[in-house]
Amino acid sequence: xxxxxxxxxxxxxxxxxxxxxxxxxxxxxxxxxxxxxxxxxxxxxxxxxxxxxxxxxxxxxxxxxxxxxxxxxxxxxxxxxxxxxxxxxxxxxxxxxxxxxxxxxxxxxxxxxxxxxxxxxxxxxxxxxxxxxxxxxxxxxxxxxxxxxxxxxxxxxxxxxxxxxxxxxxxxxxxxxxxxxxxxxxxxxxxxxxxxxxxxxxxxxxxxxxxxxxxxxxxxxxxxxxxxxxxxxxxxxxxxxxxxxxxxxxxxxxxxxxxxxxxxxxxxxxxxxxxxxxxxxxxxxxxxxxxxxxxxxxxxxxxxxxxxxxxxxxxxxxxxxxxxxxxxxxxxxxxxxxxxxxxxxxxxxxxxxxxxxxxxxxxxxxxxxxxxxxxxxxxxxxxxxxxxxxxxxxxxxxxxxxxxxxxxxxxxxxxxxxxxxxxxxxxxxx
Amino acid sequence: xxxxxxxxxxxxxxxxxxxxxxxxxxxxxxxxxxxxxxxxxxxxxxxxxxxxxxxxxxxxxxxxxxxxxxxxxxxxxxxxxxxxxxxxxxxxxxxxxxxxxxxxxxxxxxxxxxxxxxxxxxxxxxxxxxxxxxxxxxxxxxxxxxxxxxxxxxxxxxxxxxxxxxxxxxxxxxxxxxxxxxxxxxxxxxxxxxxxxxxxxxxxxxxxxxxxxxxxxxxxxxxxxxxxxxxxxxxxxxxxxxxxxxxxxxxxxxxxxxxxxxxxxxxxxxxxxxxxxxxxxxxxxxxxxxxxxxxxxxxxxxxxxxxxxxxxxxxxxxxxxxxxxxxxxxxxxxxxxxxxxxxxxxxxxxxxxxxxxxxxxxxxxxxxxxxxxxxxxxxxxxxxxxxxxxxxxxxxxxxxxxxxxxxxxxxxxxxxxxxxxxxxxxxxxxxxxx
Numbered sequence: 101x102x103x104x105x106x107x108x109x110x111x112x113x114x115x116x117x118x119x120x121x122x123x124x125x126x127x128x129x130x131x132x133x134x135x136x137x138x139x140x141x142x143x144x145x146x147x148x149x150x151x152x153x154x155x156x157x158x159x160x161x162x163x164x165x166x167x168x169x170x171x172x173x174x175x176x177x178x179x180x181x182x183x184x185x186x187x188x189x190x191x192x193x194x195x196x197x198x199x200x201x202x203x204x205x206x207x208x209x210x211x212x213x214x215x216x217x218x219x220x221x222x223x224x225x226x227x228x229x230x231x232x233x234x235x236x237x238x239x240x241x242x243x244x245x246x247x248x249x250x251x252x253x254x255x256x257x258x259x260x261x262x263x264x265x266x267x268x269x270x271x272x273x274x275x276x277x278x279x280x281x282x283x284x285x286x287x288x289x290x291x292x293x294x295x296x297x298x299x300x301x302x303x304x305x306x307x308x309x310x311x312x313x314x315x316x317x318x319x320x321x322x323x324x325x326x327x328x329x330x331x332x333x334x335x336x337x338x339x340x341x342x343x344x345x346x347x348x349x350x351x352x353x354x355x356x357x358x359x360x361x362x363x364x365x366x367x368x369x370x371x372x373x374x375x376x377x378x379x380x381x382x383x384x385x386x387x388x389x390x391x392x393x394x395x396x397x398x399x400x401x402x403x404x405x406x407x408x409x410x411x412x413x414x415x416x417x418x419x420x421x422x423x424x425x426x427x428x429x430x431x432x433x434x435x436x437x438x439x440x441x442x443x444x445x446x447x448x449x450x451x452x453x454x455x456x457x458x459x460x461x462x463x464x465x466x467x468x469x470x471x472x473x474x475x476x477x478x479x480x481x482x483x484x485x486x487x488x489x490x491x492x493x494x495x496x497x498x499x500x501x502x503x504x505x506x507x508x509x510x511x512x513x514x515x516x517x518x519x520x521x522x523x524x525x526x527x528x529x530x
Numbered sequence: 531x532x533x534x535x536x537x538x539x540x541x542x543x544x545x546x547x548x549x550x551x552x553x554x555x556x557x558x559x560x561x562x563x564x565x566x567x568x569x570x571x572x573x574x575x576x577x578x579x580x581x582x583x584x585x586x587x588x589x590x591x592x593x594x595x596x597x598x599x600x601x602x603x604x605x606x607x608x609x610x611x612x613x614x615x616x617x618x619x620x621x622x623x624x625x626x627x628x629x630x631x632x633x634x635x636x637x638x639x640x641x642x643x644x645x646x647x648x649x650x651x652x653x654x655x656x657x658x659x660x661x662x663x664x665x666x667x668x669x670x671x672x673x674x675x676x677x678x679x680x681x682x683x684x685x686x687x688x689x690x691x692x693x694x695x696x697x698x699x700x701x702x703x704x705x706x707x708x709x710x711x712x713x714x715x716x717x718x719x720x721x722x723x724x725x726x727x728x729x730x731x732x733x734x735x736x737x738x739x740x741x742x743x744x745x746x747x748x749x750x751x752x753x754x755x756x757x758x759x760x761x762x763x764x765x766x767x768x769x770x771x772x773x774x775x776x777x778x779x780x781x782x783x784x785x786x787x788x789x790x791x792x793x794x795x796x797x798x799x800x801x802x803x804x805x806x807x808x809x810x811x812x813x814x815x816x817x818x819x820x821x822x823x824x825x826x827x828x829x830x831x832x833x834x835x836x837x838x839x840x841x842x843x844x845x846x847x848x849x850x851x852x853x854x855x856x857x858x859x860x861x862x863x864x865x866x867x868x869x870x871x872x873x874x875x876x877x878x879x880x881x882x883x884x885x886x887x888x889x890x891x892x893x894x895x896x897x898x899x900x901x902x903x904x905x906x907x908x909x910x911x912x913x914x915x916x917x918x919x920x921x922x923x924x925x926x927x928x929x930x931x932x933x934x935x936x937x938x939x940x941x942x943x944x945x946x947x948x949x950x951x952x953x954x955x956x957x958x959x960x961x962x963x964x
Contacts, residue, residue, distance in 0.1 A: 131598075131599075134597040134598065135597060135598045137597065138596070138597040138598060141878040141880060141921050142880065143877075143878040143879050143880065144878070144879030144880060144882050144883035144895065145879055145883075145895065145901070146879075147877065147901075166597055202876040202877050202878045203876075205876040205877065206876045206921070206922060
């Protein structure tokens, strides 16, 4: 059997694929939202707010939904988290705000905070209603490297504070993992770009796409030309398994396949293996496994070297994979990838052997520090303090590229916000 | 199953639940459906003089909703019957014939002249109705014409019209009172003085529901203009209960039978009215919101409650009246403190914030650095606010201090009662020498 038979496009009809990639959590209708909002107890010093990395005043925004004050509700959300729309879709709320909801103690069913947040923010983004104004110009210019959530959040806050920003973005489109990562069914209808349009509409932000920083003296040049620099470059490199057969055809980085999938006009044209093996236990592993299944792969196995409790993918995500038909194997470490030019199977230390037409590596990303050698690192990422200052004066950093983060969109947004506030403080001192 | 058979003013009905005079009792079709569903009686929608009045053909009703659109309060501007008197009389006669075991009462509203009452009361009684209810309560439209609440707001008019009705009627006469007054006792006494066999209350309360947020006109309107209506439904029950209890606990009116009305939605509401002195109850809004089927829970729930309590219906009536008194007779030596059951607490913190912001700063938010809500007895005045706002039933309770010192006041707890009338801070206190 040639590899062409084993890996081919169009395993499912386009209509089936469209259905498989529809919105995972369809938006709430007004009636649903009002009833759900009524379930919020309006807690004092609300645990959900404490659990939100961006500190959104959740009871306040829900209260405003109850009174049909949608613009006020969206403002309450977006003033803390300008990507409140995306976070409403992709946040693992079950381990953040919704886990903290006191309704869990009462009836084991939290308020659907994520869906309510989407209900409040969608109309504002759809109509492009600007809720934020720029402060009078400070005359200061800030460079932001990286057009992902951290960079965009930083840029927006800096613009609000009166500074001018240039974003240097490596990719053809901004958004980072919002645009190139994350399962397609979590963010349908080109939402990532719509959100970026909204963020940029405040003004004062120049977005330069396809503009990677020169590795040689890029950072130094920026420091000379700008009053401050924010680095939000994410984790560009994928970790290696370091086992035999890793260089066989058909062994791919999950993150690259997801990027291709996210950019595909017609998903039925994407080649899919019949037997897919995913190695890893994080969100990316889940996303590539579920999407492979939804593209029509017959057998999708997700293999993780430790148990379900250690998986960084939440219980909800694991259940989503299983109900989508993905088989999850725990406590199995890959020993060898087998094949003759093209992969045919993966062998695991525990004796498990799985046929494979495609093997996706989803064992995490790492920092590509080329050009950032001047910034001190910690645990393989850029070291920052509580204000997101790096070791280099005038340079701040945030998002996945910094040490100590949670690798979540919502955390990246918070990093960008904190850095922007500190940059503003620094620039106004001078 | 406890026996719910009721005799009110000698009028028998299989249960104490009558439909109030209102849209649900507008005509034979509705009343037949109600009786089929099991209602004990019906007060026919108010009859007036011929020619009949007309109603608006725009919105007559509007509601105060919860977020899931449960109707909490209800408003109407419908007037009395807008059908010819003869039609109503023919239907009354037939319905009474078809349902001899149900109570059928004719509500009437007539102008303030004796001839009208002398003319219409016998004509209506001839249909075989079991009694009359005089509508001195309707607060909209008819009151502008000197009837309804316009009568009910002047005790002398109540007495006069009641006397006219009693002179013309041989069946019992109930006087329906308006709550749009400052004190329910003078109207009740006037009805009694006029010879009324009973009073029924409350009728609806003057109300405007809201404005339309687009047009910034009142809502609803008829061709751009609106008028106040009568407010009813669950939201008015506490107002009604107070008025019923006032009549039941006042010596001069205590013997006057009461038909209780106002927001009765489930059987517990009926228990409230009966225990506070009503001998039967009337329902309208709940039927208009859910249909006649609610009678099932009303009957079943009340019956089960009486079984559980092992008391008869007649023993329930007025049972709570002795517990209602004036503020000045409350025992000022009695002390309660709130107690939070930490096993039930879900940590929402509402008790803390409302006590902190609006009351006595008597509930912690942190204990030893942990989020924890505990009552500070040194500050707790026993106000019951925390109990009222706690979303968990039974989590916070009030517990009496029976011995020792109240840490808030430093006063020793005593079994001796102290009323305001004797309190040392009361300059008007009764002393032995005075």
